[in-house]
Amino acid sequence: MKYLSDFNILPSFTTIQTAAIQDAINQTSAAGEILVFNKGTYLTGLLEMKDNTAIEFETGTAIIGSSQLSDYEGSAELFVDAVGSQRGRCLLYAHSKQNISLKGSCVIDGRLHNFSKDLPEYAKRPFLLNFINCKNITLDGILFKNSPAWMLCISKCNGFTIENVTIFSRTGGNNDGIDINSSQNGVIRNCVIDTDDDAVCIKSTYDSPCENILIEDCMLCTNWGAFKIGTESMGDIKNIHIRNCFMHDVKGGAIKILSADGANISDIVVENITFLDVTGPIFITNGNRLRSYYETNTRTVAGKISNVTIKNISGNVKNALKHDASKVLNPHPAVIAMTGMANTKLENITLSNIDLIFESGEFTASEKISEIGSGYPEFNRIGIPPASKIFAINIDNLIMDNVSIELENTSSLPEVILENVNK
Template identity: 35%
Template structure:
């Protein structure tokens, strides 16, 4: 009898302790969500997020199924976990997406919608080995028009929905943001946008983004104190892009051990560049099969770019490996006042091995290795190139060696818009200080263009350069 009473008492005590234990996991299935790829689960997921945050935080769990949703907003202290085998996919109804902090981007399109967002949140995360898929192909004009007819939506809004396509993830004015392991796929616009955020960690995520136009991978916009590492990105537009669509700087960023592929540019500063870029390092990255430039450093809207270090970068099959441009476009965003022309200074690029595309596959044919240019009134500052090896197809002509490259100070800063350069190796123009050490340029076939063209470069310091196997003095 005593033994039974003790067992009963122990059971009661265990029950009471269990009831008092804090809840740590909010399973969206408990709120009515269905992973049947048909049910719209926005409200169920948002309720789980809200209750999780109100209780002090924890994990909102998505598991076992394919869950359709419109915009959900993360709240303080919430981790959204998508388990392996589970998918969160975007709704095909454009009316299911919210706009947060709207703005107009560099190509004049309205932005602000997203599948998963956060505004003024802190200590938030997305994790798990599952998939978040924006189904961006549904936002192409014909597919979207068909869907709107099916849903009996006002078809006069078609252009509005086409021009304001949802990002996949969008974090605005938030802090302590973490993304780990998750697979991000096929947004209708940018994949992952951080605006005026700080204390960011992106580790081990995978991005595949080719469903529509403007399919950037990761955009750090007026954000600071960020680490991006161990990521694999295959994007239709820029893979990792530093932006400033406000006068607030993007600064103190470390990128390392990433594998990057793009149809436009893999590592890019700009083109939206109102605020400064400073104290940014990129190391041990592999760039491959890129239809645009490998490294693009662009200040055209007033940004002062300073203390940029890139080291140990391997490139295979890229167009122009290195493009640096200081321009005078001076576009404004978010009703901010127009900035003065900016600057580019203290840029060091070291230990780079790059191979360009063949002639038939190059956007500019024949390609060149490096193009660096300021403007007549605003030269580039100090640029240092150390241990750079670039392999090119060659086959440029004597006529191409006579090309006069336009200034185009106020135009969109894209290397391909300048056309074929008179140099196959390096062209530098309007620069204050250029330091080159151990530069190797090799062409597969003879190139009748000049190996090096320097125009209005005030201070050149060359330790060693080798062009097609011969020592070369840059003058």
């Protein structure tokens, strides 16, 4: 075990110590030793994790990200995401490494206020953590806050545990909490996430699967989407299980399962979820945007969503327009919406033991509810559903068992509309 002080690295609010800290990481990783950060504040740019990096933080440690974009250069595989931002730069980075462990009561602060939207290179702002093609990752006990972009991005990784982690990142815009991208065999457990964009997002920008992921015992609060599969969805996504979670004060939808870029999404279980003041609440859709994120990756047909079980869900749901002050939305009531495509239906969708209260009220339904098609897959893009509780189109084998929805305000719309749905 070695301490930063053993390398003559002392806490500093003003001196960027990237090179010195990187050297300490390199040496201890090569020797198979644990590197301990003495309590105090350290200012740094990009730090690269190596094989067998093991870092422990003393209580009272803070790592502060540099305010200069140039201090984050060096990350590989830059790409343009679904909203046009160039991604990849980060504070903590690893590529093709194994056995990485970061543990302890530490604050890692990206200081998003240094990357305001009026800066010319705002779209290049960094993540806090970006691990690519790594094996055996552990993140435990850390408070991540104020990321300029996505907070934690795990891409093409196999074997990861994220537990006892707190994420707080508001007002940045498009700053997701945890993004699991084309990765396998992972657990997210006992985390508290409060963020401006998706709290937990399962996605696949590579033509390789994202599978065998468990999310449990988490608290999720967000300005846009609590748990989402998609939108970026090229590689297949399967065997995803989220359970025993509390979603509160959620705007932009609580549970969303979206295939837009050709991914087949299957074997999804969402269970034992409590809502408090969420919008949505459930939206499942597929489309044929078929976007490619790397030149060698292409999908040519729409993906299928199948074998989805959503059960033991309770709580209250707000109308989107009333509950959301930060985005321009069509007036949108609280409705469970499941919309497949006529030529690529949703398959084997089960809703059971659902006990929800919708705000409801009078809404003017759209003349036509459109398939997402090549557009961005979001619940407010299909139009105003002509049902007050459940709207479903183009589904083979929809099972609804013990689904109870109470309306706080009366509605003249039919409660349930099923079009081209086989039970």
